[in-house]
Amino acid sequence: MTGQVEIVEVGARDGLQNEREVIATDGKLGLIDRLLAAGVRRIEVASFVNPARVPQMADGEAVIQALPDRPDVSYIGLCLNKRGVLRALATREGGRRGVDEAGCVLVASNSFGMRNQGQTIEEGLRENREMLRLARDGGLLPQVTISAAFGCPFEGHVPPETVIRLAAEMAEAGAVEIALADTIGVAVPAQVEELFARVAEAAPAIRLRAHFHNTRGTGIANAWAAFRSGVDVLDSSLGGLGGCPFAPRATGNISTEELVYLMDRSGVATGLDLEALIEVNHWFEPVLGRAMPSLVARAGNWTGAATAG
Amino acid sequence: MTGQVEIVEVGARDGLQNEREVIATDGKLGLIDRLLAAGVRRIEVASFVNPARVPQMADGEAVIQALPDRPDVSYIGLCLNKRGVLRALATREGGRRGVDEAGCVLVASNSFGMRNQGQTIEEGLRENREMLRLARDGGLLPQVTISAAFGCPFEGHVPPETVIRLAAEMAEAGAVEIALADTIGVAVPAQVEELFARVAEAAPAIRLRAHFHNTRGTGIANAWAAFRSGVDVLDSSLGGLGGCPFAPRATGNISTEELVYLMDRSGVATGLDLEALIEVNHWFEPVLGRAMPSLVARAGNWTGAATAG
Numbered sequence: 001m002t003g004q005v006e007i008v009e010v011g012a013r014d015g016l017q018n019e020r021e022v023i024a025t026d027g028k029l030g031l032i033d034r035l036l037a038a039g040v041r042r043i044e045v046a047s048f049v050n051p052a053r054v055p056q057m058a059d060g061e062a063v064i065q066a067l068p069d070r071p072d073v074s075y076i077g078l079c080l081n082k083r084g085v086l087r088a089l090a091t092r093e094g095g096r097r098g099v100d101e102a103g104c105v106l107v108a109s110n111s112f113g114m115r116n117q118g119q120t121i122e123e124g125l126r127e128n129r130e131m132l133r134l135a136r137d138g139g140l141l142p143q144v145t146i147s148a149a150f151g152c153p154f155e156g157h158v159p160p161e162t163v164i165r166l167a168a169e170m171a172e173a174g175a176v177e178i179a180l181a182d183t184i185g186v187a188v189p190a191q192v193e194e195l196f197a198r199v200a201e202a203a204p205a206i207r208l209r210a211h212f213h214n215t216r217g218t219g220i221a222n223a224w225a226a227f228r229s230g231v232d233v234l235d236s237s238l239g240g241l242g243g244c245p246f247a248p249r250a251t252g253n254i255s256t257e258e259l260v261y262l263m264d265r266s267g268v269a270t271g272l273d274l275e276a277l278i279e280v281n282h283w284f285e286p287v288l289g290r291a292m293p294s295l296v297a298r299a300g301n302w303t304g305a306a307t308a309g
Numbered sequence: 310m311t312g313q314v315e316i317v318e319v320g321a322r323d324g325l326q327n328e329r330e331v332i333a334t335d336g337k338l339g340l341i342d343r344l345l346a347a348g349v350r351r352i353e354v355a356s357f358v359n360p361a362r363v364p365q366m367a368d369g370e371a372v373i374q375a376l377p378d379r380p381d382v383s384y385i386g387l388c389l390n391k392r393g394v395l396r397a398l399a400t401r402e403g404g405r406r407g408v409d410e411a412g413c414v415l416v417a418s419n420s421f422g423m424r425n426q427g428q429t430i431e432e433g434l435r436e437n438r439e440m441l442r443l444a445r446d447g448g449l450l451p452q453v454t455i456s457a458a459f460g461c462p463f464e465g466h467v468p469p470e471t472v473i474r475l476a477a478e479m480a481e482a483g484a485v486e487i488a489l490a491d492t493i494g495v496a497v498p499a500q501v502e503e504l505f506a507r508v509a510e511a512a513p514a515i516r517l518r519a520h521f522h523n524t525r526g527t528g529i530a531n532a533w534a535a536f537r538s539g540v541d542v543l544d545s546s547l548g549g550l551g552g553c554p555f556a557p558r559a560t561g562n563i564s565t566e567e568l569v570y571l572m573d574r575s576g577v578a579t580g581l582d583l584e585a586l587i588e589v590n591h592w593f594e595p596v597l598g599r600a601m602p603s604l605v606a607r608a609g610n611w612t613g614a615a616t617a618g
Contacts, residue, residue: 157613186611188574189533216611217523217567217604221530224498250608258526265497295526299559302495302525304466 004269006042006233007259008209009035012063013044013078014253015241016056019288025059027287029066034283035238036073038276044076044103048084061091069097074141076101080117085131089138102135104128104144106170108163109152112183116147125166129173136174143177144170145211149195150180150187153246160195164202171203178206179235182222184244185215189225196229209233212254214293215244219254220262227268234259239281239292255294257281261301274301313578315351315542316568317518318344321372322353322387323562324550325365328597334368336596338375343592344547345382347585353385353412357393370400378406383450385410389426394440398447411444413437413453415479417472418461421492425456434475438482445483452486453479454520458504459489459496462555469504473511480512487515488544491531493553494524498534505538518542521563523602524553528563529571536577543568548590548601564603566590570610583610 012032016023023031032045045067046060060077067075077088077099084102091098106128107113110120119127128144135142149163167178180195196208210226210233212219223234236259242252260274274296281297321341325332332340341354354376355369369386376384386397386408393411400407415437416422419429428436437453444451458472476487489504505517519535519542521528532543545568551561569583583605590606 151611151613154616156615184611185608186574186613188571189530190575214526215604215608216570217529217564218571220526221498221533221571224530225533244608247608251604255526261525262497262527262530265495266499295524295560299494299524299553299556302460302493304460304495306465307463 002267004232005227005263007040007256007270007272008042008044008076008233008235009040009238009256010044010235010253011035011237011239011241011256013047013057014235015237015239017047017054018243018245018252019056021289022056023287025062025066028059028063030287031238031280031284032067034280036068036070038280039270039272041072041271042074042076044078045099047078048087049078049080061087064091064099065096067097074100076103078103078105079131079135080105081127082131082134085134085140088135088140092139099140101141101143102131104131104135104142104175105147106144106166107147108158108166109148109155111154112148112152115154121162121166125169128170132170132174142175143179144175145179145181146170147181147183150182150191151184153184160198163195164198167199167206168202171206176207177209177233178203179209179211181211182213184246185213185219185250187212187222188218189221192222192225193229196226196231200230207233209235211235213242213244213252214240214254215247215250220258223254223259224262238277238284239294239297241292251293255296257294257296261296311576313541314536314572316349316565316579316581317351317353317385317542317544318349318547318565319353319544319562320344320546320548320550320565322356322366323544324546324548326356326363327552327554327561328365330598331365332596334371334375337368337372339596340547340589340593341376343589345377345379347589348579348581350381350580351383351385353387354408356387357396358387358389370396373400373408374405376406383409385412387412387414388440388444389414390436391440391443394443394449397444397449401448408449410450410452411440413440413444413451413484414456415453415475416456417467417475418457418464420463421457421461424463430471430475434478437479441479441483451484452488453484454488454490455479456490456492459491459500460493462493469507472504473507476508476515477511480515485516486518486542487512488518488520490520491522493555494522494528494559496521496531497527498530501531501534502538505535505540509539516542518544520544522551522553522561523549523563524556524559529567532563532568533571547586547593548603548606550601560602564605566603566605570605
């Protein structure tokens, strides 16, 4: 197998968002610096949400203002509404570096959307159309994640037709990339293949991204299924950081180490250095104060080389 | 997707073998009973190894003599040499139930074979030919696992040609089923697809089984790749029990809960009841005295049904 895949590192945002202990701004910046040194070139750095609701993200602007001014890196700020996009745009005022991408979010279920953002699907669609326009007009790369695309914690099954319609509408509204997110970690490969194929058919001009959680152990299988279906942009988090607010004991995003291991051993280029990522993992665990779920970081890399052992 | 898959539960043998604390015979029997109640119909129950080397398996005969006499269940005893097969046969003497299958083991690497069984590949081949004959002549179902088929902890890369040749020789020698085992948990799906396809071509009449460890997080992806390649018999262990003697912090076999979740949600019948398996997991954790890696058992099942939440 050959090819390449772009990995979007989401540990510093999606990964940390569910952590109860707030990581100091310096810890987040140290994590981001080390991830860039390991080869990461697209990275979620903060979420423009209400700090009262998500205290972990309260220092979003402070993190962003301290980021290295790397022209080869794209920084993503997550935006749940127009207010979030305005905050993303504000990070660039006065000639500052700021973020490069507005990562907008559209929920594919009414119940989940009401709980997460106080919006029905239709309200989310209207809001996201304006968010994408605001972002683009302000010089941010406008992209959108359709969350709960593979299942909803309240409504259960999410009709593929809903996801397909939302993707087509977001493409029409100017999104340059659309992610399908398995927010609660329920997807399986056959479902991934089918949904991405149908979305690609409905929105052929758009770049697709996949966002998986390993809540039920299927995340890496889903990532491979997405890649085999032609999706060459994948989200993951260092160490498999993250969680699921609807399953308190659940693990988080698929681990960047596992994803890079999968791709390295499959002959697919990622631009990331697995040994360096494992070092970042071992550096970050004491900062975080708990073990992370990544298995590769525990077992070690394996390249097929003979050992002295 | 439709179809069906046969799951071989290996928790009571491969799963427990690396546990330092010896589980009492009653605990093993309780585990096996509950697994059968959850729908398991093929199950590894013991390994006929030197009790000085593997104290966890010292009560193998005692476990076997206390097994329920179920005509619908196939009990597997693992055999590393002729002596092991003779012990397997002895469990049936005097009209006793005993085991049904001799699970023979052939290592696909000289270095690993020498360390594990004191045999080179060629010595292993000779031994296994005799083991298969002994087993068959004694009325046991003769099957063989080619271990380290996807990589060796010492030699690294294992040539597919070696595995293909061993499989063809074992088919010729009368094995009714051949498993390819990723003993150290290094495989990736593209490799799984290629190796099983080539083995199926070289030994077309033989039933193939897949045995994966989730050491580096790719186990479920590999299981799906094997199934999609036509392999419809898969090993797994409750809770993801097990380990890797060459990676002390590594996790074990792929988890039965995850495998059943994957298949349930893909429309593939397993005959196993996932809710019951999760209950067995929660029952067994205090017996084992530590948390097991299964993620589904922690996060809970998800069927796509709406919830009241």
